[in-house]
Amino acid sequence: MRNILFHICATLLGLALAFFALRYTTDLWAPAVVFSLQLHAGVAMMLLALFCLALRPGAVSMAMLCATMLVVCHAVLMIWNSLPPTFSAGTTSTQSLRVLSFNVLGENLENGGAIADYILQSGADIAYVMEAAPVGLHLDRLSKTFPYRIGCGDHTSTCDLLLLSKYPLEMVYVGNLSDLRKDRFATARIHLGSVTLSLAAAHLSKPYFDKYHTNELAGLGEALSKIDGPLVLAGDFNAATIAPxxxxxxxxxxxTTAGLEPATWPIGAGILGVPIDHIFIRMPVMAQKLSRIPSSFGSNHHGLIADLTVPNGGLLPGL
Structure with missing residues (x-):
């Protein structure tokens, strides 16, 4: 019985390792759907490898354990490399910026008022809202604190992607990431003291819609690579940063990320979920703190808040 159990577990583990090996050998979209779960799957495979080692100590079991450890270590390394530089207050004058990002779920109309209340009392300077229809019902109240916006009638005919700002928005652009959804990409600029900061918002398609996710990210990358200087990008990306x-x-x-990212989906998984919602920054924007908002307010995503700083003075190339 012990021998049969070992062969079953070893076969399953071998198939799982072969699947994740596709990450390094192909760019097929179908396997890539699961690569956001590389850390989760790697830990599960490592536990299974340890079980195999307990059932039958030997070279085969040890080799499988080492392979699973490589999968986990690669996931951890990608997360580490995506982290921002350590924040240092130093002596340089800085501007503070609090950014909120939240996919509120388009059908979550009954909680729109509570979400609007939270946004108002959150202290956010910029709020990115996806599937914004529930919040769009409360724009009159929100506009008193956030007089500038993109979405829900301003620059768009849709109420999906919404960007709320306490600062005047300049050079506003709204576009489509693909033909699957409309008005899911926006850019603008704001002034923080002597600094001009670019803002970008995105709501990506789910990664199991053929190659839409990869193609949308390629277009997004091309557009953002043309923007010089400090940049904040936020939204619902429907994938973890470790996805290829x-x-x-x-x-x-x-x-980079704005810090170690908390899980944002699915709600029921808690801290064991996947961080598919992101606030990304580019130097010289610095991150002080990234946290998950305290309630999902009926959404199927958790929201994020990032406290950022931008240095004043002539430290911003390209502006």
């Missing part, structure tokens, strides 16, 4: 196409976006644009 997400790694490509960060490398192409020079963006």
């Amino acid at each position: 196409d997400m790694q490509g976006l960060l490398k192409r644009t020079g963006l």
Whole structure:
């Protein structure tokens, strides 16, 4: 019985390892759907490898354990490399900026008022809202605190992607990432003291819609690579930063996360979920703190808040 159990577990583990090996040998979209779960799957495979080692100590079991450890270590390394530089207050004068990003769920109309209340009392200077229809019902109240916006009638005919700002928005652009959804990409600029900061918002398609996710990220990367200077990008990306196409976006644009990212989906998984909602920054924007908002307010995503700083003075190349 012990021998049969070992062969079953070893076969399953071998198939799982072969599947994740596709990450390094192909760019097929179908396997890539699961690569956001590389850390989760790697830990599960490592536990299974340890079980195999307990059932039958030997070279085969040890080799499988080492392979699973490589999968986990690669996921951890990608997360580490995506982190921002350590924040240092130093002596340089800085401007503070609080950014909120939240996919509120388009059908979550009954909680729109509570979400609007939270946005108002959050202290956010910029709020990115996806599937914004519930919040769009409360724009009159929101406009008193955030007099500038993109979405829900301003620059768009849709109420999906919404960007709320306490600062005047300049050079506003709204476009489509693909033909699958409309008005899911926007850019603008704001002034923080002597600094001009670029803002970008995106709501990506789900990664199991053929190659839409990869193609949308490619177009997003091309657009953002043309923007010089400090940049904040936020939204619902429907993938973790460790997914191959997400790694490509960060490398192409020079963006990092705003800190160690908390899980944002699915709600029921808690801290064991996947961080598919992001706030990305590019130097010289610095991150002080990234956290998950305290309630999902009926959405199927958790929202994020990032406290950022931007140095004043002539430290911003390209502006």
